Amino acid sequence: MLLEFTKMHGLGNDFMVVDLISQRAYLDTETIQRLADRHFGIGFDQLLIVEPPDLPEADFKYRIFNADGSEVEQCGNGVRCFARFVHERHLTTKTSITVQTKAGIVKPELGQNGWVRVNMGYPKFLPNEIPFIAEQPEALYTLELANDQNISIDVVNMGNPHAVTIVPDVLTADVAGIGPQVESHKRFPERVNAGFMQIIDEKHVRLRVFERGVGETLACGTGACAAAVSGMRRGLLTNSVEVELAGGKLQIEWQEGDVVWMTGPTTHVYDGRLDLRYFQG
Numbered sequence: 405m406l407l408e409f410t411k412m413h414g415l416g417n418d419f420m421v422v423d424l425i426s427q428r429a430y431l432d433t434e435t436i437q438r439l440a441d442r443h444f445g446i447g448f449d450q451l452l453i454v455e456p457p458d459l460p461e462a463d464f465k466y467r468i469f470n471a472d473g474s475e476v477e478q479c480g481n482g483v484r485c486f487a488r489f490v491h492e493r494h495l496t497t498k499t500s501i502t503v504q505t506k507a508g509i510v511k512p513e514l515g516q517n518g519w520v521r522v523n524m525g526y527p528k529f530l531p532n533e534i535p536f537i538a539e540q541p542e543a544l545y546t547l548e549l550a551n552d553q554n555i556s557i558d559v560v561n562m563g564n565p566h567a568v569t570i571v572p573d574v575l576t577a578d579v580a581g582i583g584p585q586v587e588s589h590k591r592f593p594e595r596v597n598a599g600f601m602q603i604i605d606e607k608h609v610r611l612r613v614f615e616r617g618v619g620e621t622l623a624c625g626t627g628a629c630a631a632a633v634s635g636m637r638r639g640l641l642t643n644s645v646e647v648e649l650a651g652g653k654l655q656i657e658w659q660e661g662d663v664v665w666m667t668g669p670t671t672h673v674y675d676g677r678l679d680l681r682y683f684q685g
Contacts, residue, residue, distance in 0.1 A: 479626065527629070527630070579612050622649065
């Protein structure tokens with residue numbers, strides 16, 4: 405069967421977006437892995453699926469699958485692309501939509517030139533909300549790694565779990581070595597996204613993220629939210645911060661006790677059709 409799809413990216417964090425409202429398909433774990441392969445498939449960090457909502461207040465249901473086929477709760481760059489996709493595909497005429505995700509409701513607002521502002525919801529910090537194994541809540545936690553290494557982390561759930569550590573320089577940070585250890589650490593029973601943040605000044609940070617099920621990506625929207633919120637609640641950053649990632653910049657805004665707002669660009673790369681039979685076992 406032929407499956408229509410769209411390739412998009414948010415700051416280089418790339419997606420295959422599939423409308424399963426106007427067409428039907430079943431994509432299992434192995435099929436997603438084959439589609440994600442950058443040599444033999446389409447190639448992407450995440451697969452984004454548009455479905456009819458289960459909740460009466462939602463306009464759409466949004467499902468996210470990593471390149472390894474695992475389903476995750478939220479994707480910040482993805483939700484911006486999702487908002488642009490449903491509008492360009494004429495699935496809605498609204499520029500502000502309510503989207504049901506595995507992590508709850510998000511509300512993206514489509515702006516000019518492909519920019520999207522998203523209400524990302526409330527951040528969570530308690531260990532059981534991450535989830536993270538700890539005897540009690542702390543401002544920072546020490547994580548024991550291989551070869552007697554320790555790092556200091558903050559934990560934030562932005563619809564998916566994040567561990568944020570501050571580094572002197574993101575360019576020299578050992579993301580490839582430390583990232584996988586943090587991602588699969590025994591204290592994170594559902595794994596975690598590992599963020600490495602360098603504070604330039606109180607309004608500007610640089611960030612690299614090793615994402616669970618994917619590896620390091622050019623950008624991570626929920627990771628940018630988590631890192632900014634972590635710095636804000638420690639008094640290191642102002643309530644509006646520019647987060648610079650390898651793929652570009654996001655603006656993150658947050659006030660204590662309020663929702664997090666993320667603003668950033670989206671890019672429509674191309675539309676395509678494929679014969680799904682070639683990717684199924």
